[in-house]
Amino acid sequence: MSVTFRHPEILEIARRNGKVTVDGLAEHFGVTLQTIRRDLADLAETGRLERVHGGAVLPSGTTNIGYEERRAINPDGKNAIARACAARIPSDISLFLNIGTSTEAVARELIHHTNLMVITNNMNVANILADNHECEVIVTGGQLRRADGGLVGTLAAETIAKFKFDVAVIGCSALDRDGDLLDYDIQEISVSQAILRQSRQTYLVADHSKFKRSAPAKIASLAEVDTFFTDRPLSADLSRACANWGTEVALSDV
Template identity: 30%
Template sequence: MLTQPRIQEILRLLDAQQRVKASDLAALLLVSEETIRRDFKYLESIGKLRRIHGGAIAPRSSEEQPLQVRSRLQTKAKTQIATCAAGFVQEGMAIFLDTGTTTFAMAQALTRFSRLRIVTNSLDIAQLVAQQSDNHVVVTPGDVRRNDNALIGPHTLEFSRQFHYDIAFMGIGGIDLELGFMDYEEPEAVLRRTLARHCVRSVILADYGKFGHRTFINTLPFSAVTTLVTNLPPPGDYRQRMEQEHVDILYP
């Protein structure tokens, strides 16, 4: 659908103007406003725009895409990452899985185990593991964030810091050469800092596209993380920096 001339023209105008109106596009492209609204809905679902009343605007680079969009991106890479990371896991371990599409893939990889104690702040991960394996699942308390079914807030942090985990598997918003691991929102950043202090092995799961992607919040310096699992060899300058900070790097 992205190759359709109408869709391409909408994207061209959005790139040039940063904001477009459905009525103007309908008149220009000789279609109904309902057709344009359907185009907007499709383009929003793949992260190309954000719908607003009467039109659409370009997505902000500092804004994380919705979970339903991210879940359709880099699916092969996420599966590869999860398969690699599962090599750290042994029956009987206590594991934390935070919320995200790559940690959801990790949860799928862990369903082949049966005697893990898995703590998570993701309702989706909890449901998956509970329904598809015999592992023991513990869900943190917290406020439900509707766009991704994550549990966040002070109750989540208070509960999470009560335990000591063999491994904490964490997603991340971006990886910057100077600033380290970064996030879009404070709840994720604060939880990940907490988890890094309460585990034997802290594992960041990140596809290659996260390298060089600077987001809003400085979450963790490289030195605070024991392991990075990705799907391709990191760029040379990142690999050198992480080796200096004693970060283990794993990829297929």
């Protein structure tokens, strides 16, 4: 069966099951695993699927994919971004880390930093940094989002307003072509905006998979970010916009 015929059927299986696996598709079509991986890469490149470990899922403009599946998207790229970001963060400062798999990767890279005060609305970040006895961890409180360990809502935003941190490291669910940072959860938007208001310097960590995604709620613009850590070059238009805004784009080496 040619690629022309496989792709629509792969998309139909993904719509029916919510996810496709490399092994399952190779058996279904009677082709090699390598062939299916190329098919999924092609479909992901055009934004029709989103690659996860062992397969792919349908992207959504209104609903985020599952937490474990998000963790499986581009882990090498996220880890490289996290290393580059953590290298910019000195010891002896106050720091905010918000919700997301990329910010959790940054937390893992901070395990040997000293004398940090870390404020977070991410239970996973708190658990990661609990192993660093040179780090004071403050959890905001708020409504627990069980799907990913995030704390959201009014209480989280009110707690954040009591601080002024040296650096905030934030993530986003999607990055629009005009430089808007987007998210799926309306309750998270006010929390993220509070983080931006209370931070002296803001770093965004987002890998290239966010460039092709869409989400309904706007957090802020890249114009409000000091440094954007990512793993692929931006479009020429967005690169020019960042230069005009004074937003540094830091490309990591994967």
